[in-house]
Amino acid sequence: MSMFIRVKRKKTTYFLHCDPSETVLEIKQKLQALSENHVDDQRLILIANKLVLEDHKTLADQKVENDAIVAMTLKIRETGDWEEVVIDKPGEHPKPDTDAS
Template sequence: MYIRVKRHKTTYFLQCDPTETILDVKQKLHSLIDHVTSNQRLILLATGETLDDNKTLAEQKVENDAIVALTLRKDNNEFEEVHIEKPEDVGNSPEPDVSLG
């Protein structure tokens, strides 16, 4: 299975197994973002739940292609707010006038 981990404008695609714990996922992220696991918090966007390090993805109902928000611990020891920027809506541009025939 794959999960999408999002933070600000960045998305990480991680291949995972449903039996992996959240701590396992954080360790994968550690190799990508250079933040220790204790400074990471993962939140399942579908439910808003903070994911428990000791539970598996399956136990917390994290399914294939789930979107998980990553927040990091700030200098004041608090975690930052979830902040995910959506790409600009490209559907707003006018359609080109194309005639067939």
């Protein structure tokens, strides 16, 4: 049975068609093709329960369901730490003032 997941990072959302039997590593490989971020530099977190998804486990093993929202964070090269989860929502940033008066 196929499903979709939404992978979000900052202002970007990737809609991935996948299967519950796919491993997280396979999902990261799909993301690498789209975002050019190497699989070793990606960390995926299931937003619903803040679970860091493990590469060798399947989506089904980790209770990732259809239309789940997954955050992608990247490794900070200088420190080796991971970015904080940042997902910008529409309307969060004020629009620039366009009044010319």
